[in-house]
Amino acid sequence: MSFLNPVRLVFSGIFQADVSTVNNDVRHFDNGSFEPSYQEFTKTLPNGDYIANGWWNPTGSGAFRLIDCKVVGLGLADGSFVDTPGADAALGMLIGGSTDRTSGKLVDIDPQWQVASAPWGLDVRLTDGKTPPFFSGRYQPNPFRDLWFTRNINAQNDSAASSTFQSVLENVDWADDAMLSPFLRQLRDATTGGMLSIRLATFGFIGDVKDPRFTLGTVVGTIGPQLEDEPVSFIRGRRFIPANNIPYSWAGITYFSGQIDEPSRTAFLDLSNALQITDAKGTPNPIGAMTLGILRDASVTENTPVTPDNYLPIARIPYDAPDWLARTAGVFAAGLTDEQLALSKTNPLALVTVSDTNPGATDLDLGYGIVAIREAQDGVYVCAEPLVHRIDGAGRAESLVYATRYGHPVPGASIAITQMGRIPGQGGGGGLDQPSAPIPDMGVPESAVTFAVNGGPATGGTIVADEDGVARLDISTTSPGNPRGYIDGQVYLIDYRIPGQSNTARSSFDYIALHVRDDFDVPADPTWDDIAPIMTQYGNLYPIMSKHLVDLGSEASCARHADILHLAFSLPETDPNYMPVTRDLSVYKRRTILAWLEKVQRGETAVQARAHQAAAPALRTGPSGTAPAKAATATPDQPTAADGKTQFAKTFARAATRSRS
């Protein structure tokens, strides 16, 4: 059920993604060819050309925040939905981040795989502005899904993009006062495992530093119960897919999921990310009167007309009502008749639109509407989690692959597992004066990643689901042997599907992604020379650190700030203060850095004595003691394009279309 539950909380507001962009170009990881200009904003020339430099937000902090997110509606167990102020104590409250910890961070797995960003260290709470919050929990870092770049038809690139973040809040605490709200009592009673299900949909992002809303975007969210044995990062239910091209159907609708709850005889759709919009607020692009229904004839395809004989409508979807997206967070629920419930178990769901023009329609409209998008062929849906693994050299990881047909498990389903193999040219940039470092290939050597197939290791093959329709993908790795040179480890993409599934059956970036780190011998007695390449790289890539806090490329600066660096590098990866923010450092290199810092703390390095001497009287600097730093990053003189993810995706699409088909 997850957030697609009668009991659900709807909020809407603003999100901030103050991500750093120097690391958007993999070539910036090459210390040898790094230029100071890579820490500057993109520069647009009078003739329209541009120099990418450090892209659109080189001084980003990585912070991911929920701002002014108000609870606007509540679904109750009886299927009713309330949104009038005063109807429940939780209405009008705020969904916010931590009250007493650092902000969460939005983190990519690697510059060569920028389409699996996940929030780390993000606390989410329901609050009225006083403490304690009614509930609070920690967002489990699962990456976004169903990212597309063409949602806002009046914007381009990242500003036009949209995606969903589905996960769970863990270790949820409830305040006694929360029980004053009938809704919150229902939510607490319905959920399991100390968790809550949460789904954000994010769009309308502003990446133009000249815009007052720089780094901000629109978010709509839903929180509901997390039930036992459910996946935490996707809906194991009904999957709607575009027929012919990624990422959207002829009606401009992208991948989305639904679920049919048999006990309450309710069909739920998550349309938070599905429909095109005309502005950053989420005003819908009108595509006519839209209904949810069931195809009596399972062979009816997208963009063909329906008739009463082959289509059983369930309900009209008021997506075009004022502020519908913000008021509902895109969750649509409709009760089912006996006939509808029975038919839904064997037949595909569909959205059908009736409009005057039916733009794009290729067949005659008989007046009953055209299939705007429909459920996958045979209702088959395969989805995996975790979608991202970070593995140190020789290690293991496991993802679960869920096979579903018309919302029900497919026992014994075969799942084909394929490494995408060598992919060249990922994670570069455009414009003039591009970095001189070569772009390393992804996905090689394939031998470094194997799967347990038929009891033995193989670089690909078929795994089989159990009686619950869940296949275990057992991944083993060895150190890839530094195939990328200037950047640690290797990134691998793993394709998974039921044999015969079409390329469009799964959304653009639906791969299991691995970052397998290189082996690294931890020196017994590390010197600065051992860690200088690592620290210099971080200093280059994160000017927010190197210019404002600690000059990571400087031995003296690192020594002077050894205490705080040691703290940050020794925190658990889930802590919002963990360094590096990017969570891309192997355990081996981390041990080496910590060992060096401990030497400094014990006074065993020459530079330590010098550093402390030079720092007096600011002997033990806190955050207010500014680090030596280079000049501040200049404010750009031209608006810059916020095209980070777009740039990445375009390059990937070119490579992927070839290798995936």
Added chain:
Amino acid sequence: MLKIQPQFAQGIDTVQVLRNALQSAVELEHATLPAYLTALYSIKAGTNREAAAIIGSVSVQEMLHMTIAANILNAVGGHPVIDKPGFIPVYPGPLPMGVHEGLTISLGKLTRSLVYDVFMTIEEPEVPQDYPVKQPALAMFQQKATAAQEPGFATIGDFYQAISDAIGRMGDEIFTGDPSHQVVDNTWFPPDQLFPVTDVASAQRAIQVIVEQGEGTPKSPREADNEAALAHYYRLAQIVYARRLVKDPHEPLGWSYSGAPVGIDPAGIWNLYPNAKTVDYPPGSRARTVSQQFNTTYTALLTALHVTFNGEPERLRGAIGLMYELKLTADQLVAIPLPGTDYTAAPTFEYAPVNV
């Protein structure tokens, strides 16, 4: 020397009055920080390093003093209250306890007059030493006149002395607090400055740390136990007199402001809008957004400190993380120009438990 309303230094005769006085001490030590931090944040990254180091080091020690006061309060069975709106003074305005009637604490960019008029007044010793300024060009800066002893007002030193004396009178039996509430992470402050307060002796030693770091000793500008550091008053005076205070055998007092230059490069100072409030920034403007974020982080920091000082001392590390986030947010804020003015946005240090 700051003067306070005399009732704060008199009649500390019950444990509850003592706890109230220590809560006031926590508030007083915090109250100077927004002013110091605003001046610090006005310094552009990589410029004015000497001034930044001086103000930064004073700020860090005020944080230490706040921690010490909270430790003493915890030791005598009290509970520091830090996460309430009233904890933050209104700026511009007076310090808590009516400290130094007439002194207005402002939030503004770093200037010599701010350091001279406000910061040095805050940190002024009971008997400030007028070490000579040897730079002729700076002769226009007159030494700060020794404050007249105004009858009817006690000094901050008197206040802390009264607390120390009261603790001595009441004896070890008032130390009923849970020792596990003591905040003594020596990663950040050495054990001779930050140590558990468990009895009269350790409490009185802790108070001595506060007073001497702030004022020095009557005989020396240095803190007693830290040869490397000057008392705050003299440390700050180096900015005003543009020279390091160094030992000088040619001077009767043994010191003069004749060391290395301590300049202020005006190009390295953001022209902060003085005593700003978030509502000054138009709704929807970048300044408004970032200012609200700053206040949310600042309030989170106070909340984290409240938790730290109320039984979870290990949370200090998370609070320190918030201090860094606060600085990064401030660095964003101060670079935002305010349209139609020559100013840039300034942090406002307002209570904001939620970011709206």
